[in-house]
Amino acid sequence: MRSSLAVRTVGIAVGAALLQLIMITAFSWPAARTEPRDVPIVVAGPQAAAVAERLDRERPGAFDVRTERDETAARTALADREAYGAVVATASGPKVLTASAASPVVAQQLAALAQRLTQPAGAPTPGQGAAGQPVEDVVAADSDDPRGAGFGALALPLIMSGLAASVLLTFAIRAAAWRAAGVVLFALLGGLGVAGIAQGWLSLLPGSYLTVAGVMSLSILAVTGTVVGLAAAVGRAGIGVGTLTLLLLGNPLSAATSAPELLPQPWGDIGQLLPPGAAVTLLRSAAFFDGANAAGPVAVLAAWAVAGFVLLAVGDLRGRARDETAPDREPAMA
Structure with a gap:
């Protein structure tokens, strides 16, 4: 008994230490290697x-x-x-x-x-006191967020709130149809709320409120729908897979505080194929550039959202099939 408990304790400690190293690497490595690349x-x-x-x-x-x-x-x-x-x-x-x-x-x-x-050419670069x-x-950032710090801070809360909602919907709502409805409702309310805070109170983004809210809603739908779908199709492990993919890969590779071309390649391009990176790019296009080059990130987010709902449907069908093939329980003895 004690030996098995010791093995479990050591295994948890080693696993947690490895996860810590992965998290530090995932978040610090892109920032430490930021430089112009094409x-x-x-x-x-x-x-x-x-x-x-x-x-x-x-x-x-x-x-x-x-x-x-x-x-x-x-x-x-x-x-x-x-x-x-x-x-x-x-x-x-x-x-x-x-x-x-x-x-x-x-x-x-x-x-x-x-x-x-x-x-x-060849002359030394002058100091700060040069002319x-x-x-x-030509296309300036918001005057209340000239360095983009507030904009860059939007990505992580969107992911974390989406993950939290996914866990709650998975464990609190059994019916797949109502779980899907919860995802859509959360995305709509979340998009309207986040856009209101970002534009109204914090004044981080210009542009049309409804357009920005739509981008937020689509981003939340992609994150939440993906994790809910994975949980339905794979089980609890699906929540872990979704969390690792979106949080440990998607967030640091989103280039929310830099640009995809500043990250080591091919990771900058991979980040744009994940919901956080696509959401950041789409939000920039919608808020500052009248939707220029928005088709790509819209397609990425829509694909993740659709895939999530497909996985949710697959998980529901598998669950029904198990219930139908399970042997009937014998009636309890009087």
């Missing part, structure tokens, strides 16, 4: 080719450079979420356009790049 930017103007060559020489692999004919085309690319920034070669020198709404971190790095581009940099923020 970040899409535009170079425009008569000297665009020379500027692009200099960028490739000084920051190899950092930018995926595309050339445009003029500043107007460059601004359009930023507004359509086709690039994070632009370098416009003018007669007076390079001018840098940023879109801090897409990623404040990338915008800061492009501002530093502007300071470097104003210097001759003003020719930088314009």
